[in-house]
Amino acid sequence: MKNPPQDFLPVHGGQLRLIAARYGVPVEQLVDFSANINPAGPPVSALAALNRALADPATLAAYPDLELAELKKTLAETSKILSENIAVANGFVPLLEATLRSFRIARCLLPVPSFSEYRRTLANEGVEVVPYCLSQENGFSYALDSLLQAVLEEGCDAILLANPQNPSGVLCEAERMQRFIEMAAEHRIKVLIDEAFMDYVPAESLTQAAVEQENLIVFHSVTKFFAIPGLRVAYAVSSTSTIEDLNRRLAPWPVTTLASSAVCAALQDDAYAEETRRKNSLRRTWLEQELARLKIITYPSSTNFLLLRFAKEMDAPLIWERMLVEHQIVLRSCTNFEGLAAGHLRAAVRSEADNERLVDGLKRVLAR
Template sequence: MTPPAQIFLPTHGGQLRQIAARYGLEPKQLIDFSANINPAGPPASVFITLQQALADPAVLVAYPDLELTELKKALAEASEILPENTAVANGFVPLLEAALRSLKIARCLLPVPSFSEYRQTLTNAGVEVARYYLAQEEGFSYQPETLLRAALEDDCDALLLANPQNPSGALCEAGIMRDLIEMAAKHRIKVLLDEAFIDYVPTQSLTRSAIESENLVVFRSVTKFFAIPGLRVAYAVSSASSIRNLNNRLAPWPISSLASEAVSAALEDSAYAEETRRENHLRRTWLEREMARLKIFTYSSSTNFLLLRFAAHVDVHLLWEKMTAEEQIVLRSCANFEGLAPVHLRTAVRSEAENERLVHGLERVLARMNR
């Protein structure tokens, strides 16, 4: 197969239909390492719940619960908080937009590299963005005093952070993060904290701390960890007054009845969650060793993905295309991660067999490129 002359780099993970069409393939021929979704698939309880819901015509005929009472109760129980401390929406972006408006954020410090939707959402909300470049030699980790100093020097009234960090997977321990939030509070700086991947290290979450901190809003996702991103459910946690103000800026009926019931069922499956964390740790550790064998640098990660750094002579855009066209393996292009040097790709951690295929595919493609 002859790939197109112009290299096509998707701006987001999980775009298999678009990629397959570009390379004359069927989506099912591709293995997706670009989206960080649990390879185990949804818990069995989710399928059972959805089947039961669909058997009852009233579930589709009736409007969803406007207050999302049962879903908020399930989220609160899982996070050991109260329902009045939660706001729910169909994804992270609507929640961040509502928080920016309710908190009247004017200028936000954004450490980069970062998820591209952070900057886009800030810009769309009319918030000025001050970039702060994280140090590659420190694994893109957060240094609280340095971050706070940068926020003060740039006259920012908010910090937008991710823990674990995206795209590196670096974890900032809860104690260090609490110190940062306390220091920020003294200067009336709000902290907007995306914990989309904290389910892999739940003891490091600041979700419970957020209910007592007027300057902290924590954002959580349940769909990546439980492999149900098609249902689009995320939630925010903060003080009761902050959540009331945030909820007032969300559109009504943000979550369908089916999504609400499915997520509630997933949250109750503690065995699934424990097995996911155990399997992910083993598979990620194996991948790290194999990448080191191939002379590919991996950053320390606490998530289900690894940020890969290649030698300077490797054309990572060409590598991405060859992996797609020749090996039918889709990695995450990092071209749109602001502040990230053009020697990086990101890979999800998938099943053992798929991880082995990734390693062998990289080995073959790099060998062909080095001839």
């Protein structure tokens, strides 16, 4: 079996229809470990909110609230900040685009490996990107003193970080990150932090700090943790003046009434959130242990995904394809993660049954 062509491999997770068409596999037979979506599915509370909204014809006949007042109020209450410190959009990218224009960023340090949309968005906005390779030996953790030194030496006016880091899932503790932000502020360096997976370790979030730090903006994705990515909702938190400027740069009506209703309900479902964190921790620990028995290295993730490193003699793209064709399991190809050495694949943490199926499939593929 030949390796899948590099120009075919999806640049994002969750592209099951594309993969099914390419390999002639019924899409309903595929088990998706490539997208880091909560395996519990959407909260019942969110589904109920959607049903109530659809029962009222006015939901679809009227424009959404231009100010998104109820959504911002709910986000503010759950984040323990004020609505005036929140900007909302239909995904992370529009918020990052608006931030780059608002901060007038010209040159940005980008630690890699990282989510491919970071570089793409920076480049599309005319920002010069300076990649900084993280150490695989240190598990892709942030050496903050070295990062600040690199920012200054390279003449950057900003740095874009993910915390927890993607694709490794490694967390940088809030206390360490706070010191870095304060040092960056002394040099007028803007710090942009994507906390897309911080819902799994909310105590380490810098959301509240972003309100006070003029050089800091924090981004959040609502939809991954609550398993509603089809609704496309993200938000940014920063100082009042920064958020005012961001809101002027965002397109009107960025979020639908249906999405707003579902997210408001999901955010207030504390039982769902607590159970998600509990189960994810147990499942991730089990999966780490089972993968270790197969001699597959993983990194210390704080999220709902694991970055897998295979031995040098193993062909990761071929493993990816065999898992798909022979076991109908879709892993995340990591070939488009800049700065990530060959031999890596990423796997979401799913249900117990799915995780067992993943381990069994890998065991069979590696034994050949």
